Amino acid sequence: CRSISFEYNEDTVVSDIPGYKYVGGLSMLDNGTVFPDNECFCNGECVPSGVVNVTSCRFGAPAFASFPHFYLGDSYFTDNVRGMQPAKEKHQFYLVLEPTTGIPLDVAARFQINLLLQPVSGISIYENVPTLFFPMLWFQQRATMPKEMATSLQLLLWMRHLGVVVALVAVFTGVLLISCSLFICLRICRMHSIQVEKEKNEANLYVAAMDYPIMDKANLNQYIVMKPKNKMDDSAKL
DSSP, X not given: OOOOOOEEEEEXXXXXXXXXXXXXXXXXXXXXXXXXXGGGGSTTOOOOTTEEEXXXXXXXXXXXXXXXXXTXXXXXXXXXXTTOOXXXXXXXXXXXXXXXXXXXXXXXXXXXXXXXXXXXXXXXXXXXXXXXXXXXXXXXXEEEOOHHHHHHHHHHHHHHHHHHHHHHHHHHHHHHHHHHHHHHHHHHHHHHHHHHHHHHHHHHHHHHHHHSOOOOHHHHGGGOOOOOHHHHHHHHHO
């Protein structure tokens, strides 16, 4: 048994929901011709590109898996079996995923089971049988997201964007509140500084006024020194 890988094909829309379309390409069923890393799955018995040996998964039965009608397979398969008409629209294996959640939007799983026929000596009916891969059946499993579920998924995706918007609004509101708080604090501090400076100036004026007492005319004479006139005259004569 082995895992399978898908290749990105295109962007598409399913039920108004954008998605990525992945398809089963050459790398899924290559035998190592195009993708050398796939050679390790051959177990030493590589077959033409286009089928995968699933013998170990089918309890030893000679079973090989391919896309329906050997789609994307080597011409060896279609040349040996009549009626093979591979078509991309009918036989491609693809799935569409929603890119954010990874939820499948549309899936078309298509595989074909083939048996390896080989000549067997001793049994006349098989002695002249050519070696070929004979298609036994092919099946398809389709699953598309219903409209109701698509609406719920659209709401979920919209909520994701709403969360981003709410977060941005919260950040903007926080920045605005912090800015307003800083502005108010600075204004209060400035007003307090002006008030303190005003009170300080008023105190200085009050102290200056107290240093020089006001004298009325009644008490003015006690601060005036009167000199006798004769002494002044004597001083003048000298």
